[in-house]
Amino acid sequence: MVETDLIVDSKELRYKGIFRADELFRIINKSLEEKGYTKNEKRSEEVVTEEGKRVFLELRPKKEVGPGASLLIKMRITLDSLTEKIEIVSGQKRNVNQGDVLIVFDGWLETTYEERYHRAPIRFFIKGLIDKYVYPILPERKYKGQVRGDIHFIESEILKSLKVFRQGEEESKKTSEDVVKKEVEEEVVKTKWD
């Protein structure tokens, strides 16, 4: 029997705008690998509508952290109103996706301590007392911090990659504004001469 402890409950990451779906998945894979997780896909769904695609993906990467303890991150990725378009990002024309991104993270600590030696009531009680009042010896606290840290790391990596697109979008808007300004100035000059 596995004991599960929910550490991070429905932490959401929302983004609206341009991005690249394959880039997003690459970043997720890379950051999971970096943190030593085994990748595991659980569910994928796609609905094609006139407004665009709606993609739902559920990943459950897992990591062994100690004897009988493992960390599990549940990532529910929803890409809504997903369309493809060509956009200027960092001065280059790129084929990108546009839509809403919602990633929900759940962090779990899974343990199989039930039948283990140190879980006998007396030993567990004494260990608990020592852990609380003398010195922290139970590893659960460390594991909980680790899963929180891992989720934070993945989230920040994703945000970093999405920020590139957002900046690119703003830059392209700025450049288009500059072009319009120049055109207006030229027109003004022309009308003056006329």
Add this chain to the structure above:
Amino acid sequence: MGESYLVVDNLKFAYEGLFNPEEIYSIITSLFYERGWIWYEKMNQEEVTPSGRQIRMILKPFLLATKYYQLGVQMRIHLINLKEVEVERDGKILRLHHGVLRITYSGEVISDRKGLWKKPLFWFLSIVFEKYFFSDRKEKYSVKVKETIDDLSTAIKNYLNTCKYTYNH
């Protein structure tokens, strides 16, 4: 039959839109035939309702890897509200289907497929051998089952042109 080790546990895929069910069926069958798996269709049920056709299939192809090991894949395919539609593309009229496609994959490695190691002492010995002497073989076949399911799901996703999450990035 001996022990069954679940390798892929209910991997789910769903798609709603236009597709051709015959082509999907042929993608699945050709992949297994090419790799030498034995085809076994456990259930194929079709129901015609006012909202469209409802098709339910359970496919259980298997591979006799060695005299001791057997690999198995189970696919539960559910086609919901399947309607025939005509789509015009490049001046040609294509006959496709619109509906919901749901596939659930499971994969397993079965040891002692002939049931020759059933007696208590033999069973104990087989477990010891599997765990401590020949664990690499079980691992190898588990990877093979995972690969097969991954290839199959990628082939179906490629056909449907869905947004792909791959492990190889």
